[in-house]
Amino acid sequence: MFLDSREGLALALPAALFTFLVFLVPVAILLSIAFQTDGGAWSFQGYIDFFSKPLNQAVFFRTLKLGVLVAGTAAVIGYAAAFCIVNLPPQARGRIFGLVVLPLMISPVARTYAWIVILGRTGIVNDTIVGLGLSETPIRLLFTETAVFIGLLQLFLPLMIISLVSAMENIPKDVIPAARVLGASWFQVFFRIILPLTREGLVIGGTLVFTGALTAYITPAILGGSKVLMLETLLYQQVNVSNDFVSASVIAMILIVMSFSANLLLKRIASVRR
Amino acid sequence: MTRNLSLIALAAAFTAGSASAQETLTISVYSFAQDAYKEALYDPFEEICGCELVIETGNSVERMAKIEANADDPVIDLAVISSHDALSLAQKGLLQPIDTSQISSFDRLYPSAQDPIGDNLAVGYTFYASSIVYREDLVSIESWSDLLSDELAGNVSLPNITGTQGPLTLMMLDKAAGGDASDFTGTISAIGQSGDDIVTFYSRSSELAQLMNQEEVIAAPVGRFAWSRFKSSPLPFAWADPVEGQAGGMNVMLLTKGNGNEELAYQLMDYWLSTEVQTRIAEALIDSPANMDVVVSDEVAENLTYGAELINSLNILDPAAIIANRDGWVEQWNTEVIQ
Numbered sequence: 001m002f003l004d005s006r007e008g009l010a011l012a013l014p015a016a017l018f019t020f021l022v023f024l025v026p027v028a029i030l031l032s033i034a035f036q037t038d039g040g041a042w043s044f045q046g047y048i049d050f051f052s053k054p055l056n057q058a059v060f061f062r063t064l065k066l067g068v069l070v071a072g073t074a075a076v077i078g079y080a081a082a083f084c085i086v087n088l089p090p091q092a093r094g095r096i097f098g099l100v101v102l103p104l105m106i107s108p109v110a111r112t113y114a115w116i117v118i119l120g121r122t123g124i125v126n127d128t129i130v131g132l133g134l135s136e137t138p139i140r141l142l143f144t145e146t147a148v149f150i151g152l153l154q155l156f157l158p159l160m161i162i163s164l165v166s167a168m169e170n171i172p173k174d175v176i177p178a179a180r181v182l183g184a185s186w187f188q189v190f191f192r193i194i195l196p197l198t199r200e201g202l203v204i205g206g207t208l209v210f211t212g213a214l215t216a217y218i219t220p221a222i223l224g225g226s227k228v229l230m231l232e233t234l235l236y237q238q239v240n241v242s243n244d245f246v247s248a249s250v251i252a253m254i255l256i257v258m259s260f261s262a263n264l265l266l267k268r269i270a271s272v273r274r
Numbered sequence: 275m276t277r278n279l280s281l282i283a284l285a286a287a288f289t290a291g292s293a294s295a296q297e298t299l300t301i302s303v304y305s306f307a308q309d310a311y312k313e314a315l316y317d318p319f320e321e322i323c324g325c326e327l328v329i330e331t332g333n334s335v336e337r338m339a340k341i342e343a344n345a346d347d348p349v350i351d352l353a354v355i356s357s358h359d360a361l362s363l364a365q366k367g368l369l370q371p372i373d374t375s376q377i378s379s380f381d382r383l384y385p386s387a388q389d390p391i392g393d394n395l396a397v398g399y400t401f402y403a404s405s406i407v408y409r410e411d412l413v414s415i416e417s418w419s420d421l422l423s424d425e426l427a428g429n430v431s432l433p434n435i436t437g438t439q440g441p442l443t444l445m446m447l448d449k450a451a452g453g454d455a456s457d458f459t460g461t462i463s464a465i466g467q468s469g470d471d472i473v474t475f476y477s478r479s480s481e482l483a484q485l486m487n488q489e490e491v492i493a494a495p496v497g498r499f500a501w502s503r504f505k506s507s508p509l510p511f512a513w514a515d516p517v518e519g520q521a522g523g524m525n526v527m528l529l530t531k532g533n534g535n536e537e538l539a540y541q542l543m544d545y546w547l548s549t550e551v552q553t554r555i556a557e558a559l560i561d562s563p564a565n566m567d568v569v570v571s572d573e574v575a576e577n578l579t580y581g582a583e584l585i586n587s588l589n590i591l592d593p594a595a596i597i598a599n600r601d602g603w604v605e606q607w608n609t610e611v612i613q
Binding site for chain 2: 053054055116120121122140142143225226227229237239240241242243
């Protein structure tokens, strides 16, 4: 059943060629704009100009911060949810897992608009706060970093849970009870058994959530607006408002580098602790 | 022999096909109200000219970029765009002067619409007023400066600087603060100082309508063309008549340089600016007329920027000033307001 190298090459060639021509080549051309001056010479001036502006620095660090926070929080919640799911009876596990996957079948636009209803001045959260007498007037929740964080977390949490459930299912069933019988606390069980044995799932889930949070456009645009600019919303502005393709290419390159860096960093952490 | 006959037949069929092919005119327009435009303008025009209109839509930047990218061999024949964007294209040498003798209603256009960017490089086809929409049951608006008052803190949305309404709002806030509407530095700083009190800086009027209908915002500057969105709401919205007056702007038509389709373009331009079509477009509540002969009912006029008295009273920002200062405004805005 094993293919020789020529057969393998022939089968892989159409997909590789298609991907190369319609994805890698256009992206490379687009990204090369950021390395060129008006005269066509190669230069890092686009990057220097971009990072010299305080607004761009603030947007870069806000994007990074929210990406890390969303991925970190998703990991914490995801571990709890995944542990619960893998220890449920098969029928209940299917139902709960279905609930986790269900939001992925709904458009991110619809999922994000739901948060406007929840977080608005006349939304459920503010109605509850005012109703309980915690505040006399509705508090500002929309168009804040908190709103963007909540929206992104809700958007990408299922990806983390799916990755961790998949990884956790491979842990032998008797390992955790054995550790507990031998006197390990739940803290020790997590850090010495569960975490080491689910690193691959954490790397995959972490990369998906972090990259997704970095590159999501709709959620920051709707829940943050122009007051909570992130790199992707800034990129849109540079192209569609300012017609500044150099800055847009710089941002695109930064997002690509951040995504790859996150993946490499997570893999590194996983391999170091193995 | 059979092969030769086949080739001749094919050539004849091709020639006949070419002779009967419809002429096409490619126009670049704003993307809003396209169904209504089709009914009021595109379909009737195609009947008259026996031609086909190719409609290209998008935001101003996308459409301008397309005109610029195809400057050597234009794919757009006629475009409608804001007056300052038109001036920007004119300064890059991408437009050709309009032969106004080809427009039968030209003398019936409001004087400010006849040559809005100079050298007959564009002609105005619609005006829009800009004022403040507010919840009259919750607040009263007397001045543009009310937008930054303590009373409205936390309940106001302003247009983003990058949109059409942004510079107009700066102009009126500057005027309300006693400025001469030529230097917006102080106004942008004042907005920056009130940044926490501004709910958000909206980009599209549809976004603002949603915010106001959800009661996130109770007052905001907006163009009159969006008033119908608020008027039809069950909430009690009102259109302010501030002491400083209303701001205003104009959208214009232009011809791309050397497009080779001028005859058909002039035919559409002439039809679009005619009293008949301008009335039809006004009655459909699409665009306010630039043709002085248009007469509409009070009910329709309520939704438009209509009538000489109103149009002549509008505070219109010089397109050249917008182009000259926009980069500086955006830079300061990004530094002091968005940050």
